[in-house]
Amino acid sequence: MTQSTFAEIGGVLRAHQRIAVLGHVRPDGDALGSQLALALSLQQLGKDVTVWNEDGLLEKYDFLPGGERLTKPPGSPQDFDVAIALDTATQSRLGTAGEAVRSARTWINVDHHPSNPGYGDLVYIDPVSPATGQILFELIQSEKFPMDAAIAENLFVAISTDTGSFQYPKTTARTFEIGAELLRWGVDVGRISQLLYENYPRRRTELLRELLGTMRFEANGKIACFGLSLKVAADLKVKPEDNEGLIDHLRAIHGVIVAVFFEELADGKVRVSMRSKSEDVDVSAICQKFGGGGHKLAAGTRVRGTLAEVEQKILKAICDVIDCNS
């Protein structure tokens, strides 16, 4: 895989008119913020921009500027000159949004997942970047693409959510510089942070109460996990996005090295979400053994089986990696 330069990617975007901006299924703040930031910038360049995500704009992100532009893809494919995938580790994680793009002449892949195999014609993967939003800031700046308060707000959401509010180890001095620059563009950090982190529906905390009831520890407290069954999810009427971030309560416990969240899905699989607190325990490598991927310290996969079966398999795989006896 050859990496492209910002100039090459900027050149292709400038040279074409019909552009699809896509992001991964079960989107997070980095995926949605990145999609909207790039879409708004390209729109100001005069492009015909389509912004699709399999799950549409999640309710909790409905305050994002330009959010009304981000929709679920239609059932029948459409033609584009360029399709750009953001924050999407494998092409299949575009889901129906990828399937709805028929004949894009050029595919661009901009991401920060180390496990990204580099699909597409133009590829820019920066595995040390803490967020795809940070890469997009650099792209927009270096290509002198349009920037304004609305674009800045989307980029800030992307970076804030993927760095755990500028806390995770991939956060660098450059991340703070970009944060400062986005504030100068008009981002109100207090307002945005409240919308992001102090605005959850009550059912999310009710879900946390249920999850904590299933919490267990393995390997002398080095592994912590909890699980969500379809039944509990239905009883509480939870939405898929409600559980984003709840795993942090496990990671925050003293002595825990790996936190795992198991979520039973309707298709007979279990969604596994994993976090590590040690550079020595690469959870992306563990998830890759089960067909998933992600980052060293935050990864995921989907595994066929019941909650109990998948829990057992995954916990064994983690035990094989960390020393479970000391």
Ligand code: 5GP
């Ligand atoms: P989360 O646990 O928040 O769903 O995901 C953590 C990280 O792992 C994210 O960067 C996400 O892109 C990645 N990830 C989650 N699930 C999967 C999966 O099924 N396959 C791959 N390749 N990556 C995943």
Ligand code: MN
């Ligand atoms: Mn990301």
